[in-house]
Amino acid sequence: MDAEEIQCSKIHYNLPIKELIGIAVEKEDGYIAKNGALCINTGKYTGRSPNDRFIVDSPSVHHHINWNKANMPMTMENFDRLCSKILDYIKEKEIYVFDGFAGADKDYRMPVRVINEFAYQNLFSQQMLIKAKEGELSDFKPEFTIIVVPDFKADPQVDGTNSEVFIVLNFDKKMVLIGGTKYCGEIKKSVFTVMNYLLPFKGVLPMHCSANVGQDGEVTLFFGLSGTGKTTLSADHDRRLIGDDEHGWTDKGVFNFEGGCYAKCINLSQENEPQIWNAIREGALLENVVIDSATGEPDYDDGRHTENTRAAFPVEHIDNSILEGVGGIPKTIIFLTADATGVLPPISKLTKEQAMYHFMSGYTSKLAGTERGIVDPKATFSTCFGSPFMLLRPQVYAKLLGEKIDKYDVKVFLVNTGWASGSYGIGSRMKLKYTRSMVRAAMNGQLDGVDYYIDPIFGLAIPKECPNVPNIVLNPPNTWYSIDEYYRKANNLAESFKSNFKQFKDVPEDILDAEPEKMPEDYIV
Structure with missing residues (x-):
């Protein structure tokens, strides 16, 4: 959609950052903190609204989409009605337009136009997407247009939504509609979801991961849901940051989807x-x-x-970041999980088959605040460590990952940034300094020559030693108050893995062999 087609009281195109901040302070209750950052409050909605995201169901996408509770259908008629109401709504509004790109690799980037009701959200759009360089705006043609109207509320009875909030993706009309919520994260995750649908058809693996590169040029990927430590662990002063959340993996290497x-x-x-x-x-x-x-x-x-x-x-x-947003072929992959049961080891090395299994499982614990209604950590399985944003069937993404692990001989580690010495409420979060040391050892090859032992339930290879980490920390049962209670919890988690994996059909036997096996009950007192 061309912004020129929209009728409104005034349109601002690609305003400078300082102007957007000034408008947010003057008109949108923004506040400048002492460190210079613009502060805003998003009100009722402070996280994503996973029950309010829809995909417009049409013949072109119907057989590709993995329809489920996260990928809910909306009719084209309902979309058209909702879009028409939004266009009427903004006729009396002052709106802000940003034109930029998703994807740092020019061979795969997507031109995106974001139309915002609020200046601060346009600032967010500018920070998170990749700004067009001089000369690229003169003939800019968006592949996708995103219209964001937080103060417009949907009527579920009329609009076919579940609440006043809506996030609707339409691949036929190449549009995204977002309304009813001021939470900025809905914008970036909508762009990510669009890229996740389109790129596999081009042979590119889209990934919910951060990426950095060492002084030796070797790239590491960090997979994990919000709150598992992707941003924290990838922002390493000894390595250069490629990006903190969303990437694509081509035959040339990896590229950041974002500019922030x-x-x-x-x-x-x-x-x-x-x-x-x-x-x-x-x-x-x-x-x-x-x-x-x-x-x-x-x-x-x-x-x-x-x-x-x-x-x-x-x-x-970020000091020492790679502004171009691209890197080479990854040599190490880190799967991050915040295990609230406290039974998974703080670090373990995976075979390719185990990597495929844990990638498809995507086990972690949702942490407080990342979604509405989450107060205490809640165990969950999120396919590909980003199920809400993966529209295709999980096997599509897992097959691409397995092929790349094989082709490039990539090392894969599972790192638990969650609880140790007991479950949530009894144990405590793994110390960040230990996790950093383990991750650095994995990236630097310091775990290649050490001895490993195999966990009897999950089959994971656990290093017996790691630089700057006490040996006792590496073996979870050694830190628990009761070894029998540990194995009971571990058996329960193993059963959860097996139950979750039943949803996947036509999975190769070698991947199924990576499933955990419960400890016999007579072994536990």
């Missing part, structure tokens, strides 16, 4: 995460972070609005 980072900042500290801390400055956007009224300082420890406080900033705010 969207980091969780609850309990953020300068000591533990200096790169993210320093990136939150003028030009950055803070969502739902409490600001001290006396000093103007952000209080990252205060989660009164949500545990899902967020910071959006351009990738150039």
Whole structure:
């Protein structure tokens, strides 16, 4: 859709960052914190609304989409009606347009136009997508148009939605409609979802992962859901950041979908995460972070609005980042999980078949605030570590991953950033300094020559030693208050894995062989 087709009171095209910030402060209750970041509050909705995302069902996509609770259909008639109402709604509005790209690789990038009701969300769009370079705007033609109207509420009885909130993707008309929520994350995740649908048809693996590169040029990928540590662990002062959340993997290497980072900042500290801390400055956007009224300082420890406080900033705010957003063929893959049961080892090495199994399983725990209604950690399985954003069948993405692991002899590790010494409420989160040491050892080859033992339930290869990590930490049963309770919890988790995997049909036997096996009951006292 061309912005010129839209009738409204005034259209602003690609405004400079400073102007958008000024408008947000003047008209949208924005506030400038002492560190220079623009602070906004998203009100009722402080996380994604997974029950409000729809895909327009049409013959061109029907047989490709993996229809489920995350990928719900909407009729073309309902979409057209909703779109018409939105276009009427913005006739009296002042809107903000950003033209840019999703995808740093010019062979695969997608031109995107974002039309925002609010200036601060247009700022977010500019931070998260890739800005057009000089000369690229003169003949810019969007492949997808995203219209974002937070103050427009849907009528479920009329519009075919589940609530006042809606996120609707239409691949025939190449449009996305977002409304009813001010949470900025819906914009970036909609773009990610579109790319996840389109790229596999081109032989490219789209991935919910962060990526960085060492001084030796070797690339590492970090897969994991929100809150598992992708941004934190990939922002390493010894390595250069390619991107923190969404990438594609071609025969040339990997490329970032985005031009910015969207980091969780609850309990953020300068000591533990200096790169993210320093990136939150003028030009950055803070969502739902409490600001001290006396000093103007952000209080990252205060989660009164949500545990899902967020910071959006351009990738150039991260020291040592790769502004081009591209890297070579990955040599190491890290699967991150925040295991609330506390039974998975802090690090283990996977075979290709185990990697395929755990990729399709995507086990983790949803953490407080990442979605509406999540207060305590909740065990979940999210296919490909990003099920809500993967529209095709899981086997499509897993097959592409397996082929690349084989072709490029990639090492794969499973890292538990969740609980140790007991389940949630009894144990504690794994220390970040230990996780960093384990990840660095995996990337640097320091775990290649050590001895491993095989976990009796999950079949995982666990290193017996790791630099800068106490040996006892590596073996979960050794840290629990009761070995029998550990194995009971581990058996329960193993059964959850097996139950979840039953949904997948026509899976090769070698992948099924990677399933965990419960410990015999007579072994447990």
